Amino acid sequence: MPRYRLTVEYEGTKFVGWQRQATGRSVQSALEEAVAGFSGETVSIRGAGRTDSGVHARGQVVHLDLEKPWSPFTLLNAVNAHLRLARDAVSVVDVVETDQNFDARFSALRRHYLYRIINRRAHPALDWNRGWWVPKPLDHAAMHAAAQVLVGKHDFTTFRSVQCQAKSPVRTLDRLDVTRVEDVIEIRATAQSFLHNQIRSFAGTLKLAGEGKMSPEDVRAALEARDRRACGPVAPPEGLYFMKVEYPGD
Incomplete structure (x- = not known):
């Protein structure tokens, strides 16, 4: 039974x-229906990470097993054809055949996310639902300085959802950088794994730092409080992008 690794946006x-889910359209179900549509096989697709409603992806990775072997070229084109017919905003951008030891979730070494803040007075037209619109000026250098407090191995209880199902709040954050390109502030985060709402919690807290309402010392105190009430507001989902997953051998 061949196994395939797909990169999906x-x-x-x-x-x-x-x-x-029981109700509503999910990305997983859209992909599974597209595979069934051309292959006739019912599959269960595993993803590298679960994204919430409204969150985007440029490099989500999934794997699936099929009874009948297909060339990666055929699989990519056939799945995309059915996604287009269903008018789903999903695209398979790469397919490779892999071995049974590969698991999109558990084989991952690092996951990379981007959070976009559109920081200008005018509301976005082309980027609506593709970034968090913040009309008040933000100091991205202050945001970056505050972000460095969070890098490393910590108990991130303050920055995870109360509904998070992870057994431990301890994670090692490899990178949390804040840069600006014209009107867009980019927050880039890298870790092996993240807690539920962790990056959006970071973004909401760093926004306060950009407004001058929190210093790096305040962010450190919030981290050490291990108290959800010390976190800034959770940023909206439309600014978050699942960018890339790293695996052994990549």
Whole structure:
């Protein structure tokens, strides 16, 4: 039974999230239906990470097993054809055949995310639902300085959802950089794994730093409080992008 690794991008606005649910359209179900549409096989697709409703992806990675072997070229084109027919905002951008030891979730070494803040007075037209619009000026250098407090191995209780199902709040954050390109502030985060709402919690807190309402010392105190109430507001989902997953051998 051949196993395939797919790299997928999607626009998350109209989806209930990555994971298949009893109600609403999910990215997972869209892909599974597209595979079934051309292959006739019912598959269960595993993703490298679960994204919430409204969150986008440029480099989500999934794997699936099929009874019948297909060339990666055929698989890519056939799945995309069915996604277009269904008018789903999902695209498979790469397919490779892999071995049974590969697991999109558990084989991952690092995951990379981007959070975009559109920081200008005028509301976005072309980027609506593709970034968090913040009309008040933000100091991205102050945001970056505050972000460095969070890099490293910590108990991130303050920065995870109360509904997070992870067994431990301890994670090692490899990178949290804040840069600016014209009107767009980019927050880039890298770690092996993240807690539920962790990056959006970071973004909301760093926004306060950009407004001058929190210093790096305040962010450190919030981290050390291990108290969800010390976190800034959770940033909206439309600014978050799942960018890339690293695996052994890449």
